[in-house]
Amino acid sequence: MIKPDYPITTPRLHLRPFTPDDLDAVNTYESLPHVTRYLYWDARDRDTTRTHLDKRITRTAIHHEGDAIDLAITLPTTDQVIGNALLIWTSEQHRQGEIGYILHPNHHGHGYATEAAHAMLHLGFTELGLHRITGRIDTRNTASARVLEKLHMRREATLIDNEIVKGEWTSETIYAILETEWTP
Numbered sequence: 001m002i003k004p005d006y007p008i009t010t011p012r013l014h015l016r017p018f019t020p021d022d023l024d025a026v027n028t029y030e031s032l033p034h035v036t037r038y039l040y041w042d043a044r045d046r047d048t049t050r051t052h053l054d055k056r057i058t059r060t061a062i063h064h065e066g067d068a069i070d071l072a073i074t075l076p077t078t079d080q081v082i083g084n085a086l087l088i089w090t091s092e093q094h095r096q097g098e099i100g101y102i103l104h105p106n107h108h109g110h111g112y113a114t115e116a117a118h119a120m121l122h123l124g125f126t127e128l129g130l131h132r133i134t135g136r137i138d139t140r141n142t143a144s145a146r147v148l149e150k151l152h153m154r155r156e157a158t159l160i161d162n163e164i165v166k167g168e169w170t171s172e173t174i175y176a177i178l179e180t181e182w183t184p
């Protein structure tokens with residue numbers, strides 16, 4: 001259904017497909033326990049990062065429900081990978097999707113996650129024709145909650161102790177925005 005022209009350019013970032021050359025940059029942040037604290041997976045060693053990067057490299061278009069676009073967030077002046085942004089087509093029938101993002105901690109606090117996630121919303125609503133896009137986070141992840149709130153996504157639900165993640169019960173907060181609420 002969609003295969004964007006790359007790079008996707010925002011005012012301060014480029015979002016582009018991953019390449020094998022991105023391994024070191026991606027592993028730099030995926031290997032940090034405080035980066036993966038609220039994610040489903042633990043800090044990754046280089047080989048595990050390589051395995052997951054190989055999958056990301058192929059995620060450049062959405063053709064069917066369940067497909068995803070997973071892009072490197074880069075600084076245009078250096079092409080330095082500082083994170084990744086994700087759009088998943090979760091339901092064709094209900095025209096729904098989900099966004100996600102991870103950013104290297106050295107680049108927190110500059111609005112880059114919000115800017116990259118906004119680009120994913122744009123793809124979902126204008127290119128894929130979605131009606132509703134969600135963002136799901138561990139309830140303890142207040143920084144990510146702020147990103148979703150800056151995107152004018154509404155907190156719709158908090159699921160208390162709904163999953164065991166890394167051996168402990170965790171709660172999940174679901175944010176969402178409708179196509180009619182989104183401002184390009």
